[in-house]
Amino acid sequence: MSPASLNILLTGGSGYIGSHTAVVLQQAGHRVFIYDNFCNSDPAVGHTLQAITGHPFTVIEGDVRDTALLQQTLGENAIDAVIHFAGLKAVGESAIIPIDYYANNVQGTISLLQAMQAASHQPKTLVFSSSATVYGDPQYLPIDESHPTAATNPYGRTKLHIEEILTDLSKADASWRIACLRYFNPVGAHPSGLIGENPNGLPNNLMPFVAQVAVGKLKELNVFGNDYETPDGTGVRDYIHVMDLAEGHLAAVSYLNDAVQAHQGMHTFNLGTGRGYSVMEMVQAFEAASGKSVPFHIAPRRAGDIASCYASTALATRELGWSAKRDLKDMCESSWRFQQHTNTGA
Ligand code: NAD
Numbered sequence: 001m002s003p004a005s006l007n008i009l010l011t012g013g014s015g016y017i018g019s020h021t022a023v024v025l026q027q028a029g030h031r032v033f034i035y036d037n038f039c040n041s042d043p044a045v046g047h048t049l050q051a052i053t054g055h056p057f058t059v060i061e062g063d064v065r066d067t068a069l070l071q072q073t074l075g076e077n078a079i080d081a082v083i084h085f086a087g088l089k090a091v092g093e094s095a096i097i098p099i100d101y102y103a104n105n106v107q108g109t110i111s112l113l114q115a116m117q118a119a120s121h122q123p124k125t126l127v128f129s130s131s132a133t134v135y136g137d138p139q140y141l142p143i144d145e146s147h148p149t150a151a152t153n154p155y156g157r158t159k160l161h162i163e164e165i166l167t168d169l170s171k172a173d174a175s176w177r178i179a180c181l182r183y184f185n186p187v188g189a190h191p192s193g194l195i196g197e198n199p200n201g202l203p204n205n206l207m208p209f210v211a212q213v214a215v216g217k218l219k220e221l222n223v224f225g226n227d228y229e230t231p232d233g234t235g236v237r238d239y240i241h242v243m244d245l246a247e248g249h250l251a252a253v254s255y256l257n258d259a260v261q262a263h264q265g266m267h268t269f270n271l272g273t274g275r276g277y278s279v280m281e282m283v284q285a286f287e288a289a290s291g292k293s294v295p296f297h298i299a300p301r302r303a304g305d306i307a308s309c310y311a312s313t314a315l316a317t318r319e320l321g322w323s324a325k326r327d328l329k330d331m332c333e334s335s336w337r338f339q340q341h342t343n344t345g346a
């Protein structure tokens with residue numbers, strides 16, 4: 001049974017996944033408060049979200065390492081639950097400036113937990129954005145939640161450290177309700193085309209790169225390796241529509257606060273589709289959705305890449321009653337709509 005309307009704080013809520021989740025939560029009847037320092041997002045997101053939903057959003061500018069401001073925000077807005085998206089997420093950059101990653105991601109989470117404990121009403125419902133990167137090189141497929149963890153870069157290690165901190169906290173104080181969501185590869189955009197993923201500089205990830213080639217911003221895609229042990233030799237990943245991912249957060253909040261059976265403790269779920277697509281399949285699907293050609297050439301493998309990665313989604317389906325609904329066509333079409341809007345304002 002779903003909980004009543006809650007006041008939910010989204011740290012990093014103006015970013016890619018947070019903004020889509022804000023829409024889904026608001027439309028499900030919750031009150032959404034966004035807390036972000038805008039280091040990787042647009043302060044105008046509140047206006048865009050209002051344009052999509054017809055409702056105003058409260059957007060607070062702040063850093064998650066500012067414990068006092070967080071505590072004040074939690075108290076003033078009677079926050080019931082927090083979804084913690086805020087963090088730095090570029091794998092390559094994390095190897096160059098690891099301390100910034102640990103400070104922002106790990107210290108930021110500790111600051112948030114301290115603020116939640118210090119707030120007079122002590123909200124103890126937390127959903128955390130983790131990543132499939134914590135599984136490292138897969139030992140078997142599909143990857144379920146009991147697969148061993150072994151991060152291969154500082155970004156992934158920040159996620160693992162945070163997961164350990166949350167596990168310790170839930171053991172020390174059983175009244176916490178924590179969902180740790182391990183996302184596979186989020187792609188796509190809101191159907192309005194008004195919000196989506198808009199990385200600064202050259203995109204690191206496949207989908208935004210392909211979209212920028214299709215729109216003519218970039219010349220061609222480098223396909224990183226075609227000699228993997230996969231059906232067509234290119235890397236296989238579990239791409240999940242960001243709207244499905246957003247709905248996964250709604251399901252997690254409902255699960256933790258279920259009116260019949262509240263779920264205390266720490267609960268870890270994969271959020272993926274359970275289906276893998278290769279780089280070449282993604283290129284073809286994007287060409288079909290956009291009507292544009294996506295020139296590419298085969299480049300050497302990217303260091304640190306794995307051949308295949310896709311999720312077992314059985315646990316999320318059983319416990320959360322959630323599963324991804326949108327297909328690859330929808331992922332590509334929505335991403336293309338957003339790309340065109342971003343480029344032309346159309
Ligand atoms: P994003 O960069 O679009 O959003 C993160 C938001 O957090 C941004 O708006 C940024 O300004 C904000 N932020 C960063 N540091 C902050 C701080 N110290 N204080 C306040 N705000 C801060 O990223 P996203 O793709 O929306 O990812 C959200 C979360 O999901 C991240 O924790 C990321 O590691 C995780 N994740 C993302 C992916 C992915 O592919 N996008 C995959 C797995 C996990």
Ligand code: UD1
Pocket residue numbers: 091092131132133184185186204205206207209221222223224225234235236237279302303304305
């Ligand atoms: C990357 C991160 C992972 C993070 C995820 C978020 C690395 C090593 N891993 O995963 O930690 O959680 O993003 O979505 O960075 N590809 C190309 N050409 C490109 C870009 C990508 O061929 O220009 C290929 C890659 O080799 C891979 C696939 O496309 O096979 C997907 O790549 P990407 O979108 O970067 O995601 P991951 O590598 O799965």
